[in-house]
Amino acid sequence: MTTPDNTQDPTRTDSTEFWDGRYAESDRVWSGEANVVLVRExxxxxxxxxxxxxxxxxxxxxxLARRGWRVTATDISRVxxxxxxxxxxxxxxxxRVDWQRHELGKTFPEGEFDLVSSQFLHSPTELPREEILRRAARAVAPGGHLLVEGHSGWPSWQPNPHPEVHLPSPQEVVESLRLDEDAWEILICAEHDRVQLTPDGEEAIRTDSTVLARRR
Structure with a gap:
């Protein structure tokens, strides 16, 4: 296992500051449960x-590690x-997990993988998402899978709070990947609704997108 290095980092950027601050706000930001689409697929x-x-x-x-996968896991935030x-x-x-810090628009983990998973890779700070996902596709080994899950548009209770952030449809994701049709098979390209709590604690519907592709 590689553990994160907490020494002073000369590559620290505004994006790093934002996400370190976001995670430092509380002891737990997310639910602690694996993403539903990842589990299903x-x-x-x-x-x-x-x-x-x-x-x-x-x-x-x-x-993933509990189910026998060898995982390289990366994030911009040391926290x-x-x-x-x-x-x-x-x-x-x-x-079973190698934790690596990367600002993915600048550095990327080395190697080929049987599964590359991108779950809700969105940020209000600078993030070249399309370039990152194309790099992710190149990291998929023959016979492996690329799973991209994301938000498909802003929810009704939060109308476009970050105009500079585009939340693409699954069709837009597939197009932006620029995959060779002879080398890839698109298994899923679809939107789906899920129930999410609003800031007021009420249940509402949010639409997400799923793209699953297999490298031949």
Whole structure:
């Protein structure tokens, strides 16, 4: 296991400051449960090497490791990575996860992976998402899968709070990947609704998008 390095980092940027601050606001930002779409689509796959992009507090990486995957998990926030490493240790899978800090628009994990997962890779700070996802596709080994889950537009109770952030449809995601049709098979390209609590605590519907592709 590689543990996050907390020494002074000369590559620290405004994006780093934002996400470290976001995670430092509370002891837990997310639910601690693996993303539902990841569980649904990956449960039947044979475990191999997985790359978790924007791993946050590590719930997906821990879930994968518990099921036999060797996981490289990356995030921009050292605060998140420290927390994620603790969760992996508590779950008894510390030796199956390599935690790496990357600002993905600038650096990217090395190697090929049987699964590359990008779950809600959105940010109000600078994020070249399309370039990152194309790099993610290039990291998929032959026979492997690329899973991209994201928000598909802003919810009704939060009308476009960040105009500079585009939340694409699944069709736009597929187009932006620029995949070679002879080398890839698109297994899923669809939107789906889920129930989410509004800031007022009321249940409302939010639309997300799923793209799952397999490299031939």
């Amino acid at each position: 990956v449960a039947g796959l044979t475990p191999g090497r997985a790359l978790d992009l924007g791993c946050g507090e590590g719930a997906d990486a821990v879930w 998140a990575l420290d927390r994620a490493a603790r969760h992996a240790a508590e779950a008894g899978v510390a030796d």
